[in-house]
Ligand SMILES: Nc1ncnc2c1ncn2[C@@H]1O[C@H](COP(=O)(O)OP(=O)(O)OP(=O)(O)O)[C@@H](O)[C@H]1O
């Protein structure tokens with residue numbers, strides 16, 4: 349088991365290199381010059397070529413691209429993601445400051461997705477072909493096909509402006525988390541419900557399920573002990589992927605609900621060409637995403653003894 | 660007294676291609692501590708019959724009808740689903756063909772065994788664990804107690820089938836239905852598993868309904884034989900009568916098509932020509948007629964009924980000389 353985890357951690361290295369290369373390249377390919385943007389923002393009219401060149405020199409933008417990339421990677425390897433151009437503070441501080449809010453939102457969203465999607469999918473599978481099944485699946489399609497911003501606005505309209513149950517914007521409090529978490533979670537709930545349904549139905553045709561029935565076990569025991577654990581194996585992989593989607597999905601949700609999260613920070617810093625901040629934040633998210641998926645794979649091994657005692 | 664009595668069982672499946680008539684009005688009975696072998700080619704309806712007795716056919720696609728189904732003096736057709744459940748695994752145990760797929764891969768052997776004691780015998784978790792270890796011991800698995808924590812993939816095929824048997828006999832059932840319990844195993848292991856079944860039967864005095872392809876096995880351990888073809892019983896009787904005074908050309912062909920250790924001088928093996936009929940389109944006459952060497956015009960007129968051709972011996976063939 350320990351060797352497995354170590355092996356998996358080693359596999360992360362090339363992936364992270366690739367991610368760093370892609371963010372770096374994409375940022376440089378986007379039109380716009382951070383030095384120019386900064387000058388026009390901060391000092392108004394007087395932009396002289398000398399001033400511009402001085403600033404670019406200061407920001408390391410005059411060095412060859414390869415050297416810039418190397419600096420970025422070498423720094424990152426030592427845990428130094430550089431300083432934000434816009435805020436003039438270390439990137440890592442900004443990220444850690446904002447990440448809590450984003451992580452909280454993604455976790456709450458995932459929790460809701462599981463809490464809603466699992467029962468929905470299992471009930472649908474148990475009532476396959478009946479009207480309850482159709483109802484559950486219709487709900488799941490509606491849930492997963494609504495655009496995030498639209499669903500967010502709808503929830504705000506109903507539960508905030510009309511009913512005054514929850515605040516429409518801001519962060520920090522539990523009440524403020526509820527609407528954004530539903531906005532994010534309902535989407536994944538729909539996807540999960542369908543997957544759990546099909547996974548349960550597939551498992552139901554397995555020989556060991558027939559054995560369980562031949563043993564005269566209670567139907568509930570057959571579904572939960574014999575069926576669910578097997579059905580969860582593919583679902584777990586999906587949950588890992590969904591968590592990535594949730595982390596990414598926070599960008600829109602944070603914008604709709606004006607939450608001070610990492611997603612919004614990234615969007616803002618892309619617009620202001622804050623190279624170090626964007627690179628650092630994306631790399632950070634990539635690490636989080638990969639670690640979550642590693643955790644999912646470990647949970648997978650817990651569910652399936654054939655992997656745990658892997659050859 | 661008869662332990663199991665099944666009369667006029669019909670099973671049809673609704674499929675994409677239409678209705679598949681898997682079993683067409685068969686009768687079957689079994690006395691206490693008797694061994695009945697059910698033989699026939701692939702697709703003849705053996706498994707479907709076994710599953711129908713336990714009420715395990717898929718409710719959505721299988722249409723099951725019978726004139727009577729009695730077990731141990733009880734009318735199974737009148738039982739509720741819950742009453743049937745309470746009987747499955749307790750009064751009737753079942754062993755399945757493929758031990759590789761019929762055990763749950765994510766639960767320990769101990770769990771899969773002990774849950775039976777918990778559900779049917781009202782045992783606590785601890786007692787049920789001890790019971791499970793005893794069962795493993797009884798089916799000849801060494802270091803039973805330690806192996807309770809293992810998962811199915813840590814056992815060999817033969818050992819898994821022993822576990823399957825342990826599950827089936829956990830509550831000392833009156834009837835054990837074994838659906839080709841050795842087909843998926845190596846030849847040497849097959850003999851061991853059959854040996855085990857015979858031992859357990861002698862010990863617990865249970866009746867066994869053994870579905871098998873292996874006529875050598877039938878000759879060795881069966882008291883009575885039921886030959887199925889295309890969803891019908893074409894010959895049945897005491898093993899001795901069916902083997903020595905075979906009435907139905909299909910049974911004879913079946914006997915010629917498999918090697919038998921007990922009779923080395925039967926001449927060369929001859930596979931049955933042709934293939935079994937499509938259960939989607941059964942003809943009006945004898946369903947074996949298209950493959951029969953002795954076929955006559957009257958064979959195509961209708962399915963011949965089972966006729967008595969000796970004490971405790973019936974065959975469904977126009978050539979059979981009925982006896983009183
Ligand atoms: N769930 C099902 N849906 C549709 N058809 C089925 C189903 N189960 C069995 N059948 C059909 O019923 C017929 C009898 O099948 P059955 O499994 O009883 O054969 P068998 O005698 O056990 O054969 P084998 O020796 O291969 O196990 C076959 O034609 C099969 O295709």
Ligand SMILES: [Mg+2]
Pocket residue numbers: 705706707838839
């Ligand atoms: Mg079969």
